[in-house]
Amino acid sequence: MPVEKVNNSSDLDTKVPSCLQLTSIGQLTLTSDPSHRCVKARVLRKGPVISCAQRDGLEMLRAEIREEDPLQSTTEHTSINVIFFDTLAKDFSQSVKQGDIVLLANFTISKSPTFLRDKLHPCQLEMDNKDACVYVCPSAIPGPSSSEAKYVYVPLNKLKSKTLVNVYGVVTFFKQPFPSKGSDYCTTLKITDQSDVKVICTIFCKKLEDHPLIFRVGDIIRLHRFKAEAFRDSITLINTFGWSTVTFNGIIDSPIVPRTSSKSFFYGEADKRRVQELRQWAANQSLCSDLNTSLSSVQPHMYFDFTCQLLAKAVMHSGCILLKVWDGTRCQLPLLQVAVPPDELEGECTLAKDKMNLTANVLVYDNHLEVARDLKPGAFLRFYNLRALLQKVPGQLPDQPEHLGFHLHGGTVYGRGLRSLPAETPDLLSLKSVLEKHVDLDEHEEVNDGTLLEIWYTPPESIVLPNDENPGAEENAGPAYTVQTCEHNTQRITLAQVKRSTPPLSCHVRARVKKYLPQQLYQCLKLFCSKCKTMKDVPDDSAVANIFLESARDNQPCDEQWAATSSANSREPGRTISMHVSKDMVGKSSHMQLIFIEGMTLDEISVLSRDHKNLVPVRSENSKMTRMDLTAPFLFSGKKRYYGCKQCSRNTFENPVFTGVETWDEQAVAAVLGVQMMQYRFLIQFELDDVTDTIEALLWEDAERFFHISAVDASGCQDLQDRIQTIMDTIQPPESSLEERPWMDFCLSVYTVKDNDRNKVCYQITNTEIVKQ
């Protein structure tokens, strides 16, 4: 049956069939017989309808509901997850919103696969049988009821000294309860309201649990029976006999759920209206800035509020407790690792999370030890005014990076402190969402139904996840300008994650090119000796021309027995040009010949090489033929010039043997001349950017595949060099901003090289090709 709407909450009760018993969520167990039970609760969270591939596209929706009855608020597990299936999932999605009250009947009870993580309830409800039914009461605020006009609330600018008052306010500052010098714990807070007056309130109370449940600046608090007193030209408020406090989340449109430890308290529709009004007003006052600091955005020396889950704890010494916590985000800086013997650690082993830079180590001191001592692993925590500090690890070398640790120093200045947060509070919705993304990390996770797991990955409908590590997900979702050609079965990660990874590894990233070097692209063509691994720039023409000029000056032709020589005088006096051909090759076509050139300038040999495939420049030394200095090409072949490695080539050649070579190519020429040939390579350094970080990555070994152009071909072809320029102008259009440049998919190889006896992490673009346009 579809979801049925009723007008108010009490109508829900009339919908309960007489055969069904309204049951408290806290009392539900796996062995409960659900057939005669129904539950009534408020919808705290509603996910989207998703299609489950493993169940033939069956549609499912997950919701979190919480029991409303305040009398039950002290029992455990008042919240529970509900899974709706098929048409009921769609109906629920359309008809029910967060904050509505629902009555659920004819559900089945199963084990919650996420209880270890969310601590909500050991069970979950499944609404998938045809009799399952939902009644909903929308959470619209009804009109005032005369019976509720019981309390009068005084605006904060109308407080008079020595009067007993009730007030509402938005919390602008607060301290966790601390021991006073008298007999009580003391809570101090400051509140404001639409009058814009700020008032300090003090609450003395022996029992910690009776102090107000304030979770963050921006919370709304109602104070009953407080005394207004003048102090230093201001009015302050202090609790008196019969006092009570109720607090509410200050987030607009979040469910209005009262927090209090009072056993009975009045709370009606007028209170809801007052909370709504204050939420709306506070939202325009910028009272709650900087509340969502996550581990991924923490910077050294910051003071910040931090919401997280406790993974493990250890007593370091009598004055210090270590709390190992996480919030599901990865820190940008290496996190401090604190060594604790396993038997002294209470809670789970955090090794996997440590490796991923997910675990923050918080050292708690002094007055905060009392709270820390009672915390249990799995608890959700909020630290207030926590300090982030860069610390050296014992034995660390001076130039190694420092690690980020966290200290909760003594005292309560700026509200410094910590508290545990109830698992069901809406304040934790976004944290839980982020933690659920890491379900694969939990070695102890019990998942009894793999198909159900899919739904736990779905984000909530209306929660914006802080610091989502998938930057620009919408903008960069389109086809990229490059494609990966490898077979790595790896998910794309961010550059920030790449930087935190441990080499060696291959990974996939999507990024834009922020900058590349060399900007003069002809300089990206390099000469590389595969034997000694030397790399050098291609010599420029003026340097080569000088070598030819020097060699040609006063040159006397050499005289070799194996060669047929012809000489001619140049137009310049004293310079003779000679050409030598092995006597074996005389008569063969010029393309088959190896011609040794002596006394020519670079310009002359360049012109001659247009018509001759293999021209070897030589010079004469004591009438013997010898090679030119290897700064110059040892071979001209068409428009290509080939260079030899000075270090790895033989000093010269004597009596070369030309027989047995059918076709003279650069390899054969190099072999006969004793030259270790240098290869042409491309080398470009890219600075990649993906919002999360930047990385300098080389394009080197796979550069020819990247451009679909051979380096040696490009060396002699202006068209190919122009094509590279065109590609680079597409990747990084001239005068473009970073945002205007195309996203590109890269396969990155992360590796280390020795640099002055230190390991340096390098990044190289591999297995990546420009998509052919």
Place this chain on the structure above:
DNA sequence: TTAGGGTTTG
């Protein structure tokens, strides 16, 4: 009675 905010030992 007590507190009445305003950054640090580790």
